[in-house]
Amino acid sequence: MSKGLVAAVLAGTLGVAATPGAVTAGHGSQEGPGRPRSGTAGSVTLLTGDRVVVAGKRFRVELAADREVHFSSGYRNGHLYVVPSDAASLVAQGVLDERLFDVTQLLEWHYGDADTADIPLITQSPEGTAPALKGAATTRRLTGLGMTAQRVAKKSTGEAWRNLLGGVSTLAAGKSKIWLDGRRSYTLDRSTRQIGATEAWQQGFTGKDVTVAVLDSGYDPTHPDLKDVVTQSRNFSDDPDIVDHLGHGTHVASVIAGAGEKYRGVAPGAHIAFGKVSGVDGLFDSAILAGMEWAATEVKAKIVNMSFGGTDEPGLDPVEQAVNTLSQETGTLFVVAAGNDGGEGTVLTPGSADAALTVGAVDRSDQVAAFSSKGPRIGDHAVKPDVTAPGVDIVAAAAAGTADGTHVAKSGTSMATPHVAGAAAILAQRHPDWSGQQLKAALIGSARPTDGATPYQQGAGRVDVPRSLAQEVIASPTGVWAAFPWQHPGERRATGKIAYTNTGATPVTLDLAAGSDVLTLSPQRLEVPAGGQASATVTIDAEDKGPGDYPGVITATAGDTVVRTPAGAYVEPESYDATVTVLGRDGAATDSMQSYVYDQATGTRRNLVFHGNVARIRLPKGRWNLYTEIYERKDRSLTIAHQPFEIADADVPLTVDGRKAKQVTFTVDDPTAVPGRLFALSMVNGPWTTGILANNYSGGFYVIPVRQPGFAYLAQTAWTKKDTTPTPYRYDLVDYRKDGIPDDPGYAARTRDMVKATETYRSSVPGATGVLYSGPVLPGSDLSGGVDTSAIPLPSSLTRYLTPGFAWNDEFSTGGLVELGTGPVRDEGFTQVWNAAVAGPSFAASGGSRTGDTLDFPANGLYTSGTAGRTGMDATATGTLTLAGNGKEIATTDIIGCIAYRSEECSLTATLPEADTAYTLTASSRRPEAGLSTGVDAVWTFHSARTAKPESLPLMAVRYAPQDLDDANHAKPGSRTTVPIWVERAPGARRTAVSSIKLEASADDGKTWRPVRVQATRSGWTAQLGNPTAPGYVSLRATVTDKAGNGVTQTVTRAYAVG
Structure with missing residues (x-):
């Protein structure tokens, strides 16, 4: 079933869960x-x-x-x-x-x-x-x-x-x-008693001989709790073996069928078929699909446990599709974690699939866990999850090397899901001829609700194993809902059937009750014959309801038998159709375009799907903007249109008429300058931002003028000297307009009015090249557009002419090094140097932080040039970060692939004790191919205690800017080099005064060191270094302490060259 708004409701049909023949249709994704x-x-x-x-x-x-x-x-x-x-x-x-x-x-x-x-x-x-x-x-x-x-x-x-x-x-x-x-993530004693599994064991139901497939991170074959439990396995991951290196799969498998004396699984008589679908490299959809197919068609497992998920979107992804397909074709039940995102509408895929038995988590008091993902389902507002189970502090087997001891407590819907898979195995032993969907129906229908929780939070409730064994009545479908588009009175009503099947030997009389004022049932008493079936009509009537979700539960009661069916209704906000027709600049119909609409207040975006040159989309009442791009094949041009409109009380026809377009032009008063190959166009309107980056089409660029307060238009291109490589100059041209797209989208640049920037690009490796990227920061926004240049041979210089009135985001890269800088708003000429020695640690962007008891330190600023305000990092650098507290190692991580701010690739994260503690943080990194700054070593000492809010760490970075180096960062042999020095701290860190600073230099890569005299200045310190008389390198080591007791010893190997 597609997860769009239920179109069949218009025909008077009820949308139902996992019911063949139900019709749904999407009408544009919403984000x-x-x-x-x-x-x-x-x-x-x-x-x-x-x-x-x-x-x-x-x-x-x-x-x-x-x-x-x-x-x-x-x-x-x-x-x-x-x-x-x-x-x-x-x-x-x-x-x-x-x-x-x-x-x-x-x-x-x-x-x-x-x-x-x-x-x-x-x-x-x-x-x-x-x-x-x-x-x-x-x-x-x-x-x-x-x-x-x-x-x-x-x-x-x-x-x-x-x-x-x-x-x-x-x-x-x-x-x-x-x-x-894509990749998915895992959704991370007393719990067996909590769901009634121990009572089932006493009745002789342990899941004996039922095969449950577990698709997870592998298992520990040596763990005693899994001895003789896993009877078959297959590895679908890129790891070489079935061994669990993450500790997730072992824990999950033991919750289902663990044989431990103290920590026994829910279904200790079941067999586990283990499919390892993830390894150290991650959890991939293709491995999951292969594991699902193996489990359902080759192993023929009755139940498959999948304790993982990913962000859901309208429509079906391949794993959701496979859940539905394999469930129908093989009768396998897929038990899937709801997710740990906690908020409304956060149920993950593939738990969002119709056929999945989707599991949320409760604590030991049966209260829904705050982290447990909740419905309704994205797209059609169906009721999910289906049930809940214990998922907080669940103790089960620990894989060797993943935890201290043989057992470990974990929390998450990952832990709740195997409880339900085990319950399904017990039920399958009781009913070996039942299909997966029948098992699902029995577990949902017999669940015990948590007071105060809605079906969107808990489904039918927490699984109750004894009741699922005892009850002889199941309902189909397992859930009902309807999603009503905005229509005229009398059309927000849908009907459907619920069939009750009596698997017992005696007739049952059910009293039906609707747990919501949008639900009615007929009849309200139903006689279900032994071994037979009877149906009731369900009507969902939201005629007098405003927009929103309306959950409820249908109950069918006969003595101790209580069958629960989650239900829901969704009323769309007042909405109408917008019909969009697109014409080219010649006035003819065109089919070479793309278009979407977005809400002016929220930025919510919806794509348009065209049939020919016409698209229709349903939108709620409000103010919207239509954005369209038209590519004209005849003259190879591009037209951009942006059209505000309002959905009020009727359908809206919209025409994008290319005949109204005006050409975007740039000119420069330098006759030797020609346009570069790229053109950028950015537009900002409140929460919405979009951009176009394109080749300079031979037919040019066009825009359709429009007036709209608050709308910002920015076009950008770069011009360079004709037929000259490398170019000696570059014009960075920006046409910025407020309140709409201008009637005259042209910009004429005069060199005398531009901001002149004289830039030098130094080298550290002979024959290297670099690339400069530069873009203006959009006024009123923290975003920037930009166009790049061709390769710059190093060393070299470039004169840039910038449109005044903008701050510029600049990025220079060479080899693995990326150097970032954002200057102030530029109205006057300036000079700047890139790739200048000394490249070393910088905290201009971040120097680590502590939030509560969690410390995070990114290593991505270890290679920043000797220019203040910059941040530099090198993707080729390798090394380690290590944190110790009171002399004992707490955490360590590798430094690898540190690209800009992608800190998860090269950050150290650790949980610290609450009390004030003395810490030592050590960084050691190497990049031997870089020529200069081939190694950085730093040892920081500091104190830290629990914080009430995020606080920057009191760390210091020692920065150097050697003077009079040439464009290859060389000093003359035998000369003296003046080295300005300053201490840099992270934004927001306390600026405690430095109490001592010591500098040493080495001419033999750190084998021997000599002290260097340091003198204080108004902005920091300065040192005079006597350079070797022969070609070579100078390394620097600084030791700094401040008055709060924080300190650093920082070493840069081959800080600059001599030659």
Whole structure:
């Protein structure tokens, strides 16, 4: 069942869970606004072959060869999306996974260029054949699901994309789909008694001989609790063995069927078939799908436990689809964790699948855990989760090497889910002929509710094993709901049937009750014959209800028998249709465009799907903006339109008329200057931001003028000297307008009015090149657009002419080094130097922090040049970070792949004691190919205690700016070098005065050291260094303490060169 608004409601049909024949339809995905996540950076090669480079809040796109396309970009829910124009329509139609262009997610899932050389995909085509992707390597054939897992080498993506577009009609017709092979995360004694499992054991029901498949991180074959429990296994991960290196799968398996004396599993008589679907490299969809197919079709497991999930979106992802397909085809029950996101509408996929038995968590008092994900389901507002189970402080087996001791307590819906899988195994022993959906119905119907919790929080309630064994009546479907589009009076009513099946030998009379004023039942008393079935009509009537969700529970009672069916109704806000027609600049219909609408107040975005040049979308009442891009094939031009409109009390027709477009122009008074190859256009309106980055199309760029208060328009390009490489100058031109798109989108630059920047780019390795990226910060926003230059040979200099009145986000990169800087608003000329010695630790961006008892220290500022205010990092650097408290090691982590602010790749995180404690933090890093600053070693000493709010650590970084070095960062042999010194602390850190500073220098890479006299200045200190008479290097070591007792000893090997 698609997770869109239930269209069948209009025909008077009730939307029901896991019922064949129910019809639903989506009408455009909905997403909320967001700001960029500062923790994301790096480079990502897209499936199209284009490359996106991100550094904090700035990004640029490097086009693949021979592509004349443009890119739409924007932030939604904190994620940066960059979608090429030739992929946009396929994304809008849902046949190409939008996650392939979610740059933030790709980096967080380690699909960036520093992490992997290929792009993992899951493809689906008729008869299970893979779509045409030249150069793709098949890694798994999921024959039963009609899917194929493939990996496309990033170096071949351009050719693969061109080959794919050759068969685009198959994709466009919806016959094929391509998904990103995404990653999922795990949703992390007395509990068996809490759900009544011990009572079931006394009756002889232990799940004996029932096979439960566990798809997880592997298991510990040596653990006594799992001895003779796991009877078969298979490894679908990239790890070489089935061993659990994470500790998750062992814990889950032992909750289901552990044989321990003290910590026995829920179904100790069951057999476990273990499918290892994740290893140290992560949890991939393709491995999950292979494990599901194995468990359901080869093992023929009655139950499959899946304690993991990922963020759900409208529509079906491949794992959701597989849950539904395999459930129907094999009768297997998939028991799936709801997730640990806690808030409303946060149930994860694949727990969001219709056929899944989705499990939330309760504590020992049966109260719903705060972390347990709650419904309704995204898209159609169906009731999820289905049930709850104990999931707080669950003690079970610990895999060797993952915890102290043989058992460990864990919390999460990951722990609740195996309780339900074990309960299902017990029930399957009682009813060996039942299908998975019958087991699901019995467990949901017999659940015990938590007072005060709604079905969107707990489903039917906490599983009750004895009641599930005792009750002989089950209901189908297991849940009912209806989602009502805004209509005229009399049309917010839906009906359906609930069938009650009596598996017992005597008739049962059920008293039916509707637990909500939107529900009515007929009849209210129902006679169900022995071994037979009887049905009641359910009516959901929300005629007098305002917009929102209305949960309820239908109960059928006969003595001790109580069958519960979760129910819900959703009333759409007052909504109407907007019909969009797009015309080209010649006034003719065009089908080469992409378009979406967004809410002016919230930034909520919805994509449009066109049929020809017309699209229709349903929108709630309010003020909206229509954004459209039109590509004119005839003259190879691009037109951008932005049109505000209001949904009030009727349907709205909208026309995007390209005949009204005006050409965007830039001119420079230097006759030798020519436009660069890229053009950028950014627009900001309240919470909404989007951008276009494109080749300079031969036919030019056009915009349709519009007046809208609060709307900001910014166009940007760079001009360089004609036929000259490298260019001696560059014009960075910006046309910024307020309150709409201008009637005259032209900008004429005069050199005398520009801000002149004289820039030097130094080298540290002979023959190296660098790249400068520079973009203006959008006024009123913390975002910046930008265009890049071609390669800059090092060393070299460049004169830049900047449009005045802007602060500029600059990024210089060479080799693995990335150097970031944001200057003030520029109105006067200035000079700046890039890649200047000494590259060493900097806390300009962050020097670590403590929040409560959690310490976090990012190592990504270890290689910052000798220019104040910059942050520098090197992806090629390796090393370690180690934290010790009172002389005892607390935590250590590797330094690897530290790219900009992606701190999870190179951060140390530790939980600290509450009391004030003396700590030592040690960083040791090497980058031997860098030429200079080939090693950084630092030892920080400081005190810290629990904080009430986030606080910067009191750490110090020693910075140097040697004077009179040449453009290769060399001092003359035998000369004296003046070295200004200053101490830098993290933003927000206490500025305690320095009490002592000592400097030493070495000419033999640190084998021997000599003291250097340091003199205080108004801005810090200065030192005079006598350089060696022969070519070589100077290394520096500083020891600093402050009056609060904090200290640092910092060593930079080969700080600068002599020669």
